[in-house]
Amino acid sequence: MKWKKHLYTLKPYQPGKPIEDVKREFGLTEIVKLASNENPYGYSPKVKKVLKETDWQLALYPDGGAVNLREAVSSFWGVNANQLIFGNGSDNLIQMITKALLAPGVNTVMATGTFSQYSHNAILEQAEIREVPHVNGRHDLEGMLAQIDENTAIVWLCSPNNPTGEYIRQEELIQFLDKVPDDVLVVFDAAYYEYVAADDYPALIPLISRYKNVIILHTFSKIYGIASLRVGYGIADETIIRMLEPTREPFNVNSVAQRAAIEAISDQSFIEECKQRNREGLQAFYQFCEKHQLSYYPSQGNFILMDTGYKGNEVFHYLLERGVIVRSGEALGFPTSIRVTVGSDEENALVLKELEGFLQARIGETAK
Ligand SMILES: Cc1ncc(COP(=O)(O)O)c(C=O)c1O
Numbered sequence: 392m393k394w395k396k397h398l399y400t401l402k403p404y405q406p407g408k409p410i411e412d413v414k415r416e417f418g419l420t421e422i423v424k425l426a427s428n429e430n431p432y433g434y435s436p437k438v439k440k441v442l443k444e445t446d447w448q449l450a451l452y453p454d455g456g457a458v459n460l461r462e463a464v465s466s467f468w469g470v471n472a473n474q475l476i477f478g479n480g481s482d483n484l485i486q487m488i489t490k491a492l493l494a495p496g497v498n499t500v501m502a503t504g505t506f507s508q509y510s511h512n513a514i515l516e517q518a519e520i521r522e523v524p525h526v527n528g529r530h531d532l533e534g535m536l537a538q539i540d541e542n543t544a545i546v547w548l549c550s551p552n553n554p555t556g557e558y559i560r561q562e563e564l565i566q567f568l569d570k571v572p573d574d575v576l577v578v579f580d581a582a583y584y585e586y587v588a589a590d591d592y593p594a595l596i597p598l599i600s601r602y603k604n605v606i607i608l609h610t611f612s613k614i615y616g617i618a619s620l621r622v623g624y625g626i627a628d629e630t631i632i633r634m635l636e637p638t639r640e641p642f643n644v645n646s647v648a649q650r651a652a653i654e655a656i657s658d659q660s661f662i663e664e665c666k667q668r669n670r671e672g673l674q675a676f677y678q679f680c681e682k683h684q685l686s687y688y689p690s691q692g693n694f695i696l697m698d699t700g701y702k703g704n705e706v707f708h709y710l711l712e713r714g715v716i717v718r719s720g721e722a723l724g725f726p727t728s729i730r731v732t733v734g735s736d737e738e739n740a741l742v743l744k745e746l747e748g749f750l751q752a753r754i755g756e757t758a759k
Pocket residue numbers: 427428479480481482483506549552553580582609610611612618621622623
């Protein structure tokens with residue numbers, strides 16, 4: 392058959408092993424999954440209530456314009472309704488953006504060691520990918536600027552960056568945006584925005600009116616805790632939204648997701664509490680790293696990339712056999728690291744206990 396040749400270079404997304412399979416394989420009763428940066432506290436009680444009490448009318452198509460959700464999100468951010476676009480997760484927005492702008496002969500600039508879907512979708516559109524090595528887990532914005540030419544259509548910024556947790560500072564972002572040509576779309580993926588505690592993280596909404604070539608991506612999958620329902624959105628000047636809209640599937644966000652997201656965004660005290668607990672959880676990881684002299688990046692997200700000095704896959708398997716699922720850094724471009732989602736206090740204590748066991752076993756082996 393006449394498959395696009397680029398499809399041969401892509402692997403399908405590898406989902407983690409189902410929890411039940413891991414239990415059976417290793418004879419475990421409890422599994423702790425800290426691999427996908429989900430919220431260990433789930434979602435707001437307001438979401439729970441509406442999920443339980445609504446008659447969902449599932450025979451009907453959802454509202455393709457997401458009118459009520461649009462209203463809720465636009466008033467939350469103080470932007471116009473026509474400055475928003477909704478996706479079946481922000482993955483879906485990444486797809487729409489690449490579909491709208493990338494093609495053979497066009498290039499796209501991103502950091503190495505960043506969210507994989509930017510390059511995955513660029514390959515599908517047969518565009519050239521220009522990756523700029525990160526510097527200490529941070530995007531090298533000057534290096535990225537140097538890669539932009541007249542054939543560049545998109546620059547991807549991920550901040551906080553998955554998997555390093557590092558972030559782009561306000562001042563460096565402005566300096567960067569001032570130099571990016573007007574006809575290059577800058578995608579600022581802020582999937583972990585709500586976890587950020589740094590004072591010099593950029594103010595995102597003012598960017599939209601100042602730069603007509605910037606889109607900000609947000610998701611309800613992370614701190615809002617409804618990853619399974621799939622809702623993300625983009626905020627940009629209406630001229631960008633107008634061009635992206637025709638690439639959107641008409642009913643891409645389902646009714647349950649739309650309604651749940653409205654409740655989720657209305658409960659900011661839940662978000663504040665999750666953010667606080669996440670900051671406390673991160674401290675436990677930092678202390679562990681310092682005690683064992685492991686290098687790590689300070690994180691503005693709900694995950695931490697820790698360099699154990701041993702192969703990521705080896706550490707991953709050791710932890711898996713003991714019922715803890717993390718991400719090996721090998722596939723993420725950090726071969727001796729693991730990325731661990733910050734869980735509840737008990738989950739964090741468990742992963743750190745097992746990791747300590749791993750390190751001691753290895754030190755014991757080298758001492759023999
Ligand atoms: C940086 C980043 N962007 C986007 C996504 C996609 O999120 P979703 O499609 O669930 O909104 C993720 C998920 O891990 C992510 O880490």
